[in-house]
Amino acid sequence: REQNADCVHCVPAVLASFPLCQLTEEDLTQNPLFCKFLATLSHHVDRTGLAVSLKEELEKAERELQTQRLAWLQSESLFRLLQEMIQDHCVRQHHNSTSSEDNKFYETMEQCLLVAQCVRQLDPSSTTGQEQPPLLGLSAKHVLDLMPPEKDVRHMKQRLLAELEIRLKKKCFNILSYYQPDWEDESEGLKNLKLSRLPETLESESKRVEALREKEWERATLLQRQTHYYLSELMGCMQILQSLILDYHLKAQKELDKKKVDYLEAKCQIVIRKIRAEMLQLQLDTYTAEKISAHRKIKEKLDAELKAVRAEKQSAESMLSSFEILGQEFEALVQEYSQLRLEIDNKSWALREFSQHSH
Structure with a gap:
């Protein structure tokens, strides 16, 4: 307990x-x-x-990965921004005349950028932590000798900070306008103020999105659990319903059969009455008043003839009964009379034939 x-x-x-x-x-x-x-x-x-210990190690590895990813993103963003500045200057130089000071600045920056790329390719240990055999016998020192003069590099760095600030500021304003298009027409000071608060705003929104995702995941898990519970309950109800059907099927079938028999009997009676009505209708359509009157007259004539035949039969029977009283002698006379009558008929026929052929 x-x-x-x-x-x-x-x-x-x-x-x-354990929601899963x-x-x-x-x-x-x-x-x-x-x-x-x-x-x-x-x-x-x-x-x-x-496991909790494995979760801590995983979170630590994710933090380190996030730090390295942030460092790479910063360097990659700066590198692409410098490349974009050089490309924009080449486009301006192609379409418009540029000052010698600008040409010198961008040439120095491009040369420094190329040397830095080559040094990175020849000596990747600073980024990968691994040593690599020299490429074509070259080392980072050989490439560093191709750097522009130190004076030009110093002047380039002094101007580069201002140019990068302008470029980055413009891109930040573009991001701000993309995030809130209504802020595009506001003053620069107000834009700077909102831009300073943009990371916090984006971070809070990111947290809010993560919280919403967490809630959505919890709701999906709850829905999955409730669906599983609902299906299990539904299966139980189906089993109960199946048992009820099996238990009461015979009783219900008996009543159903009785009702079905009553229904068939009633339907049979209806069909018989309908056949009778069709037969009566057929008789009504067949025997009209004129036909019935003619049949009645024919019946009267036949009845009269039948009456006369019966009377003739009765008289013949009375005559036969009177002849039967005379006995066998009368029967012999009758046969003799019949023989004589037959001979007379034959001779009469022969006489007619002879008379006909003699003419």
Whole structure:
């Protein structure tokens, strides 16, 4: 009971410590030892499952990488800015006439930049921490001999700071205008003030974006957990529904069959009545009033003939009964009469034929 009570108290903390795991409160409450193990493990790992010591080393490495990345970005930005200045001067020199002082300044700067690039290629140990064999037998000292005169370099450096400041200031104003287009028409002093606050503003917005991403990640994790819980509950409901269907299927089927039989009987009666109505309609369409009157007259005529035939039959039967009273002697006379009648008919036919052929 004590373990279950402790498990109930630490369930929310365990779920929050392991958001990526597909765990539910029911899983943890049913397995208190496993819940206790996860609660102990949460003190040694972070939310992503990474060990605390390894997380510290990773954060340290990320800070060092960020420092080196910032140093590289500064040098790369300065190098590209110098290249851009040289290219702009070449374009101006091609389209317009430039002063000798400007030409000397940019030539000295370009030469110094090329020498610095060559030195970096020949001696990368300052940036990579590794030694490299000399290229074509050259060393950084050989290339440094190609530097412009020290006087020209000094004058170039004095002017370069001002030029870089102007260029960087212009680019910062462009970034400020891109960030807030409404600030483009404001005064230079106000722009400088807002530009000084721009890093803090961008940093705060970056933190806000990271916080929103963190919240979005937490919401996505919560949604995933709730989806998993919802699906598990849905599966349970489906199982219960399936058992109810299996349990009450026969009872419902019996009632359904009875209703189906009643329905078929009613439908059969309706069909029979409909057939009867069609038969009556067919008779009405077949036997009109004129046909019935004609049939009635025909029936009357046939009845009269039938009556006469029956009367004739009755008289013949009465005559036959009177002849039967005379017995066998009358029957012999009848046969003799029939024979004589047949001979008379034959001779009459022969006489007619003879008379016809004799003419």
